[in-house]
Amino acid sequence: MLKDITFGQYFPGQSLLHRLDPRTKILLSLIFIVILFVAKTPIAFLLMILLTAVFVEMSKIPFGTIFKGIRAVLILLLFTAAINLFLTKGQGTPLLEFWVIKIYAEGIWRAVIMAVRVVLLILISGLFLTYTTTPIALTDGIESLLSPLKKIRIPVHEFAMMITIALRFIPTLIEETDRVISAQKARGADFSSGGLIKRARALIPILVPLLVSSIKHAEDLATAMECRCYRGGDGRTRMVKLTYRTRDFLMLLFVLAIGASVFVLNHYIPILLPDLYYF
Amino acid sequence: MNILELRDVSYTYNRGTPFEELALDSVSVGFEKGKITGIIGHTGSGKSTLTHLLNGLEKPSSGDVLLCGESIWEEPKKIAQIRFRIGLVMQYPEYQLFDETVRADIGFGPRNMGLDEDEIARRVDEAARFAGIAPELMDKSPFDLSGGQKRRAAIAGVLAMRPEILVLDEPAAGLDPRGRTEILGGLRDYQRSRNATILLVSHSMEDMARYCDNIVVMNQGRIYVTGTVSEVFARSEELQSVGLNVPEIARIANGLIRRGIPLSGDLYTVEGVRRAILSYVKGECEC
Numbered sequence: 001m002l003k004d005i006t007f008g009q010y011f012p013g014q015s016l017l018h019r020l021d022p023r024t025k026i027l028l029s030l031i032f033i034v035i036l037f038v039a040k041t042p043i044a045f046l047l048m049i050l051l052t053a054v055f056v057e058m059s060k061i062p063f064g065t066i067f068k069g070i071r072a073v074l075i076l077l078l079f080t081a082a083i084n085l086f087l088t089k090g091q092g093t094p095l096l097e098f099w100v101i102k103i104y105a106e107g108i109w110r111a112v113i114m115a116v117r118v119v120l121l122i123l124i125s126g127l128f129l130t131y132t133t134t135p136i137a138l139t140d141g142i143e144s145l146l147s148p149l150k151k152i153r154i155p156v157h158e159f160a161m162m163i164t165i166a167l168r169f170i171p172t173l174i175e176e177t178d179r180v181i182s183a184q185k186a187r188g189a190d191f192s193s194g195g196l197i198k199r200a201r202a203l204i205p206i207l208v209p210l211l212v213s214s215i216k217h218a219e220d221l222a223t224a225m226e227c228r229c230y231r232g233g234d235g236r237t238r239m240v241k242l243t244y245r246t247r248d249f250l251m252l253l254f255v256l257a258i259g260a261s262v263f264v265l266n267h268y269i270p271i272l273l274p275d276l277y278y279f
Numbered sequence: 280m281n282i283l284e285l286r287d288v289s290y291t292y293n294r295g296t297p298f299e300e301l302a303l304d305s306v307s308v309g310f311e312k313g314k315i316t317g318i319i320g321h322t323g324s325g326k327s328t329l330t331h332l333l334n335g336l337e338k339p340s341s342g343d344v345l346l347c348g349e350s351i352w353e354e355p356k357k358i359a360q361i362r363f364r365i366g367l368v369m370q371y372p373e374y375q376l377f378d379e380t381v382r383a384d385i386g387f388g389p390r391n392m393g394l395d396e397d398e399i400a401r402r403v404d405e406a407a408r409f410a411g412i413a414p415e416l417m418d419k420s421p422f423d424l425s426g427g428q429k430r431r432a433a434i435a436g437v438l439a440m441r442p443e444i445l446v447l448d449e450p451a452a453g454l455d456p457r458g459r460t461e462i463l464g465g466l467r468d469y470q471r472s473r474n475a476t477i478l479l480v481s482h483s484m485e486d487m488a489r490y491c492d493n494i495v496v497m498n499q500g501r502i503y504v505t506g507t508v509s510e511v512f513a514r515s516e517e518l519q520s521v522g523l524n525v526p527e528i529a530r531i532a533n534g535l536i537r538r539g540i541p542l543s544g545d546l547y548t549v550e551g552v553r554r555a556i557l558s559y560v561k562g563e564c565e566c
Contacts, residue, residue: 176374179369179374180374180375182331182336182369183369183372183374183375184375184387185336185362186334186336186362186366186367186369186437187362187375187387187388187391187436187437187440188359188362188363188388188391188392188440189387189391190359190391204377205375205377205378205387206377208377208378209374209375209376209377212422213374
């Protein structure tokens with residue numbers, strides 16, 4: 001049952017997006033998000049939608065898989081759209097008036113724009129950071145991007161190592177949880193009836209063995225790492241070295257150019273809503 | 280009479296995903312009441328899946344599991360009652376220990392059955408005796424026990440429910456020889472005193488020969504051979520072709536027979552082969 005939780009949505013492939021350096025992909029996602037919130041003109045939004053579609057097509061990841069991510073935040077999406085729709089006060093006469101509800105043209109625009117922003121944000125960050133990048137590559141990328149912080153004595157490598165280890169043990173723990181649940185069920189444990197307190201108490205036979213085995217895993221892993229002379233990040237070399245290639249620079253340049261044009265467009269084309277940010 | 284029976288059971292993991300995997304392929308097999316049946320097979324042959332299906336932890340994708348002729352999934356709400364009747368000891372069961380004392384942990388199953396405290400205490404002591412747990416360990420924390428003692432405590436936790444049928448997945452894996460004989464011997468005592476039925480999954484052919492009445496051989500999700508211990512071990516070539524072995528001593532006996540020495544009787548335990556060889560030698564001398 002717990003195995004149904006697919007962890008890490010990495011979708012193996014050989015597309016350009018897969019081959020980009022993880023650092024590039026982190027930067028691209030950040031730039032993309034900034035552009036999304038700077039954009040104010042309709043043409044900019046169309047451009048962003050088009051760009052996202054091109055990236056999705058390029059990644060060769062089935063459309064259905066990518067849209068699963070959207071389904072998860074559908075409620076949030078509808079909620080923000082509804083709030084924007086009903087609470088925006090426009091300047092003209094309301095398009096629709098019903099009891100206390102007044103809907104203005106601005107409200108509709110705002111709801112649509114917010115929805116587009118959230119959807120694109122999820123699609124792009126999912127595409128760059130989860131579907132085409134393994135969790136390990138991602139933490140390597142984060143470590144490398146944050147490495148300047150080492151100068152001010154922030155243990156960046158240790159943090160990255162902790163994230164890597166945590167990610168690596170999630171499937172193991174899921175499997176163990178499954179096993180413990182089965183074993184206790186075989187002894188007649190009942191997890192699904194009774195009141196709140198009874199149900200909480202029913203979790204003890206699962207949580208205690210899990211906690212014990214987690215601590216044991218941690219001890220074993222620490223011993224294994226020490227046996228191989230792990231001493232933290234200083235002087236440590238890597239088996240896979242991250243290197244920026246031409247494609248990384250081209251991609252960054254391309255997206256930055258788009259960002260610049262979106263910014264310029266804001267000043268030359270009538271923008272959609274002057275007060276888009278004030279709510 | 281078959282107390283527990285699988286009828287045309289198939290089981291598929293991760294059905295409907297790209298990771299779909301057929302673990303059992305229309306398996307039909309019956310288990311005799313009051314006998315110890317061994318289940319052997321290569322890693323990945325479907326043994327562990329089979330044990331989960333027998334006690335209702337998983338539901339077959341198709342086919343039926345019959346207990347005394349009735350499907351255990353007849354009333355899905357009563358599956359917990361079925362689990363009290365068919366006890367399951369999983370692989371490396373020491374993972375399941377959680378309570379403050381060994382006594383309380385063994386009592387977890389009976390307590391879930393809703394028995395009164397006197398009956399629970401009686402059953403806990405009885406189960407501890409069968410599993411060979413020394414009385415002075417009963418009030419210790421299960422986490423302070425050694426590996427072998429933890430295993431015994433976990434097995435006792437299932438014995439305490441007094442199941443009619445006991446399914447054990449490698450109960451002696453990773454134990455020293457003495458621990459093995461004590462645990463398996465204790466299980467046989469339980470089976471004899473309660474006329475229970477035991478299904479024993481194991482990799483050790485020697486254990487199979489020593490403790491089992493019948494053997495079921497599995498291969499790639501199907502039943503490969505079933506029969507009594509002597510019937511199955513007589514087919515050593517077939518077993519070897521699916522990556523299994525017969526007990527060492529049975530190989531010696533089979534080798535002697537191939538070389539023209541007619542041995543008969545129980546030819547898969549050291550004691551049996553010794554007797555067979557001695558009676559053969561005596562027969563030679565008398566001629």
